Amino acid sequence: MKKHWFLATAFLTLLLILSGCAGESGGDGAESGGDSGDKTKISFIHWRGEDKAVLDEIITEFESANPDITVEMNIYPSDQYQGTAQRMLADGATGDVFTSFPGAQFESIQSAGLFEDLSGEEFIANFDENLISVGQKDGKQYAVPYQLVFNMPVYNKGMFDELGLEAPKSWTEFQEMADTLLENGITPIAFPGADIGPNQFMNSMMMNNAPDEEIFAKLQSGEESLTNEWWVKTLEDFKLLADKGYIQENALGTNADAAMSMVANEEAAMIATGSYHMASLLKLNPDLQLDLLAPITVEESEMVYEGINTATFMLAVNSKSEKKEQAKKFIEFLSQPEIASKYANETGQHLTVTDVTYESEALKNTAYWIDEKKTRFQPRFLITNAQIEAAVLSSIENVLGGEEPAAAAEAAQKIVDENRE
Known part of the structure; x- marks a missing residue:
């Protein structure tokens, strides 16, 4: 019995030694x-x-x-x-x-x-x-x-060519383009509100409404307000998209995969995200001809920026x-x-x-955006306070959900005031 106990103890000791050596060698x-x-x-x-x-x-x-x-x-x-x-x-x-x-x-x-x-x-x-x-x-x-990354809508250039459409250079031309798409049974913009939301689309929608690249720094310091014209107009522009049917029904309940499917199946002409979705769209439909298109929300003479980069x-x-x-x-x-x-x-x-x-x-085909187009760094990423960023984005979602732009802006500004640096 003692012999068996001695052998078992010796074997256990050997295992512990080997285990200790392995731990030390690995560091x-x-x-x-x-x-x-x-x-x-x-x-x-x-x-x-x-x-x-x-x-x-x-x-x-x-x-x-x-x-x-x-x-x-x-x-x-x-x-x-x-x-x-x-x-x-x-x-x-x-x-x-x-x-x-x-x-x-x-x-x-x-x-x-x-x-x-x-x-x-x-x-x-x-x-x-x-x-x-x-x-x-x-x-x-x-x-x-x-x-x-170019954080602005990806569009079906082949579809535009077939319909005789060109990338619009003003807010008037953008609406005319969208109306033509609707007349042909095509949703102009697939908006993935359920997961991506307005995180990307807000940038090109406000880039010319507020061309001052310090606008969000001024918002955080108290020099600017969301109740001022630049942001209220941006919210009004989002409301117009929803009211005219330029984005799909239940946009806030549509995820990115569903929005990409709409574009891949040519049910929608654009997706309100960015260039990072181009590869995924081409996997879904290799025959697509894609390019980038930022909505110009002012008249052509007032345009400062053509797109967004990040x-x-x-x-x-x-x-x-x-x-x-x-x-x-x-x-x-x-x-x-x-x-x-x-x-x-x-x-x-x-x-x-x-x-x-x-x-x-x-x-x-899109590399020309790097050198030939006047693009602006994504404004949303210049909001350095997470609570203020959330308030800005929520005001867009609230408008798409039916709230009036001025009321949504005022509610968001209250949050900004509470969290201002």
């Missing part, structure tokens, strides 16, 4: 690398679920080029990501590499000290310096925007991470032109990386 956050030695696992978190397939391929290439590093990617719905990313980053265990939205989320994460300063990194030179300033604060580069999907390193060097290697890999080109063409995104080669017809 914090490491896993066994087999024949290739120990591998450091880094966490990469973002919100772009539609990019998973190509990012999986890129991660495989990165791990092949860096056999001592593995990447664990976790993707969250965008609304959840905006609400929880900062909390996930706080202890450094998640999001060694993470992405940030410009605007309120960037400001909040920066204020919390969770961005590692990337200013001196060599890979910054791989990006167009004119497109990455939104990731800067106090002269430091805290995050590097990866995507160059440098977003901002790559960053968690300042609380214990694997910063490995995290920087991953961002450096993503910034290499051949890797960036792969990402761009498979996701249908224009990028901020220089020397990217665009191969898809949709990207080549």
